[in-house]
Amino acid sequence: MAGKRAEAKEEPLNLLPVMNLVSILIPFLLMAAQFVTLAVIDSTLPAIGPPQEVETPPDKPPLMLSVAVTNEGFTVMGADAVLNPQGAPPSADAGPTVPCAERPCATPQSYDYKALTDLLNQIKDQYPDDETVILVPESRIPYEVLILLMDATREDVNKKDDKGKSRLLFPNVVIAGGAG
Amino acid sequence: MKKPRRGTVSEELNITSMMDMFTIILVFLLKSYSTEDISVAASAEMQLPLSTSAVKPKLAVNVVVSKVGVIVDGVPLMALTKKADESGREWIAVPDEEKKGQMITRLYDRLLEKAEQAKRIAEATASEEHAFKGEILMQCDKELPFSVIREVMYTAGQAQFSNFRFVVYSTTS
Numbered sequence: 001m002a003g004k005r006a007e008a009k010e011e012p013l014n015l016l017p018v019m020n021l022v023s024i025l026i027p028f029l030l031m032a033a034q035f036v037t038l039a040v041i042d043s044t045l046p047a048i049g050p051p052q053e054v055e056t057p058p059d060k061p062p063l064m065l066s067v068a069v070t071n072e073g074f075t076v077m078g079a080d081a082v083l084n085p086q087g088a089p090p091s092a093d094a095g096p097t098v099p100c101a102e103r104p105c106a107t108p109q110s111y112d113y114k115a116l117t118d119l120l121n122q123i124k125d126q127y128p129d130d131e132t133v134i135l136v137p138e139s140r141i142p143y144e145v146l147i148l149l150m151d152a153t154r155e156d157v158n159k160k161d162d163k164g165k166s167r168l169l170f171p172n173v174v175i176a177g178g179a180g
Numbered sequence: 181m182k183k184p185r186r187g188t189v190s191e192e193l194n195i196t197s198m199m200d201m202f203t204i205i206l207v208f209l210l211k212s213y214s215t216e217d218i219s220v221a222a223s224a225e226m227q228l229p230l231s232t233s234a235v236k237p238k239l240a241v242n243v244v245v246s247k248v249g250v251i252v253d254g255v256p257l258m259a260l261t262k263k264a265d266e267s268g269r270e271w272i273a274v275p276d277e278e279k280k281g282q283m284i285t286r287l288y289d290r291l292l293e294k295a296e297q298a299k300r301i302a303e304a305t306a307s308e309e310h311a312f313k314g315e316i317l318m319q320c321d322k323e324l325p326f327s328v329i330r331e332v333m334y335t336a337g338q339a340q341f342s343n344f345r346f347v348v349y350s351t352t353s
Contacts, residue, residue, distance in 0.1 A: 012192065015199050022202040029209035038220060039233040039350035040317070044342055108322075137326040140271060144322035146329070147229040147348055157232060175344075177330065 041150050043173045063127045065170060067116070067153065069137040069145060073099035074116050078134075079123045108144040113152040120169050121156055133170035136177075146175075218242060220319060220347065229322035231348035240315040240345065241294050243287075245332055247272055247321050252290050260328065271325050282334045291316075291339035316341040 064078040073096030098116045105111055124130075133153045137146055150173050159167040218237050220228060226246035244251040249259040263273040278284055298312045316336050320329060333344060 015195055019195060019199065019202070022199075022206055026202065026205060026209065029206070029213055032214070033209050033212040034214040035212065037350040038218065038228075038237055039231060039348055039352075040235050040237045040345040041231060041233045041348060042235070043344045043346065139325060139327035139330070140265075141326045142322065143320050143324045143326065143329055144229040146326060147231050147322070147346065150346075151232045154233070175330075175333065177334075 041147065041154075041173070043150075043175055063123070063130045064134070065123065065127075065130065065132070066134040066136055066176070067149065069135065069141050069149060070096060071104040071138065071140065072096050073103070073105065073111065074149070076116070076119060076123075079127070108142055108148060111145060111148070113148055116149075117152045117156050117158075117169070120153060121159070121167070124167075124169050131168070131170055132172040132174060134174045134176050137175075218317060218347070226319070226321050227323075228319060228347060228349050230351050232350075232352055233348060234350055234352045237317060237345065237347055238315075240317045241291070241298075241341065242317045242319065243291075243332065243336070244319045245321065245324060245328065247323065250284075250287060250332070252287070253294070257290055258284075258286050272323075272328060273325075274328060274331055279331065282331050283338055284331055284335045287332065287335045288339050291336055291341060295340045312340075313343060314341045315343040315345060317345050317347055319347045 066077045068075040068077065076097040098112050098119060100110045100112060102110065120133075135146065135149060135153075137149075153169055153173065154171045155166040155168050157166045161167065218239065220226075221244075222228070223246070225248045226244065242253050245260075247260070250257045258278055259275075260272050261275045262270045264270050274284055278286060295312065295314075302310050302312045318329075318332070320332075336342075336344070
C-alpha cells in the first residue's frame with residue numbers, strides 16, 4: 001500500500017481571539033481617551049500676591065503696568081516712558097490705548113490682542129526685568145476676553161528665540177477689583 | 181464525467197478588513213489615552229475658553245461656575261440668576277440674597293470648610309507635599325461677566341484661597 005504523503009495543509013489564521021481582545025480594549029480606551037487638552041493659567045489676588053522685588057536703576061521709575069479693559073478696548077497705564085515719551089500726560093478724552101476696530105467691541109474676538117502684544121513688547125524692551133501686569137476689567141467684560149488678554153500679556157508667540165520658545169512678556173497676572 | 185457533488189458550501193467569515201479597521205482605531209486610542217487629575221463636564225451651560233497656556237492642571241479645590249450655578253468639588257452649591265441693566269440687557273449675576281457686599285456667603289462657608297479640612301490634613305501628614313497652599317481651580321463659562329468672576333474670587337480670597345488657577349482648553353499640543 002502506497003503511503004499517503006502527508007500534505008502540508010495551510011490553516012487560515014484564526015483572528016477571533018485577537019478580535020475579542022480588540023473589541024474589549026476599544027470601549028475601555030474610548031472612555032479614557034482625551035480629545036481636548038486642559039491647561040491652567042495662574043493668577044493671584046492683589047492683596048495677597050507675592051511682592052515683586054525688581055532691581056531697577058535709580059534713575060528709572062518702577063513699572064506698575066496695568067491694563068484696563070472696557071467695551072471699547074484696552075487702556076495701558078503705568079508705562080509713561082514708553083506710552084508718552086514726550087512727557088505729555090494723556091487727555092481724559094484720549095480713549096483706549098488699543099481700541100477695537102469697531103466700538104463698542106461686539107465679541108471677544110473684536111479686541112486687538114496683537115496690537116496690545118506689540119505695545120507690551122516695546123514696554124518689555126524698556127523694562128526687561130518686570131514680569132507683573134495688573135488687569136482691571138469692567139464688570140460686564142466676558143470672561144473669555146480676560147483669558148485672551150492673559151494670553152496676550154503672557155508671551156509673544158510671534159517672537160521666538162533660537163530654541164523655539166516664545167518671548168516671555170508679563171507672565172505674572174494680578175487681577176484687580178474691576179473698573180466698574 | 182464526474183459531476184461536482186452538490187452540497188452546502190460553507191465559507192468562513194472574512195474578518196481581515198474588520199481587523200484592519202480595529203487595529204487602526206486601537207492605535208489611535210492608545211495614543212489618545214491619558215489620565216487627568218481633573219475632568220470637565222462640557223455642556224451648553226459650561227464652555228471653557230481657549231488659551232495658549234500649556235501648564236498642566238494639578239488637583240486642588242475645584243469650583244465650577246456655569247451659566248446656571250456654582251458647583252464646588254462636584255457638589256452643587258447655588259444657582260445663578262439673570263439681572264437686567266439700564267438698557268434692558270440681561271446679565272448673569274449672583275442673587276442678592278446670596279451676597280453680603282462682594283462676598284457670596286454660601287460659597288464662603290463651603291470654601292472655609294475646605295480650607296480647614298486641608299489644613300488639618302497638612303498638620304496630620306506634616307509633609308511639604310500636602311501643605312495648604314491656598315490653590316483653587318476655577319472652571320468658568322466663557323460668557324460669564326467679570327462681575328461674577330470677581331465676586332467668586334473675592335469670596336475665595338476671604339476663605340484663604342488666593343492662588344487661582346483658571347482652567348482652559350489648551351490650543352497648544
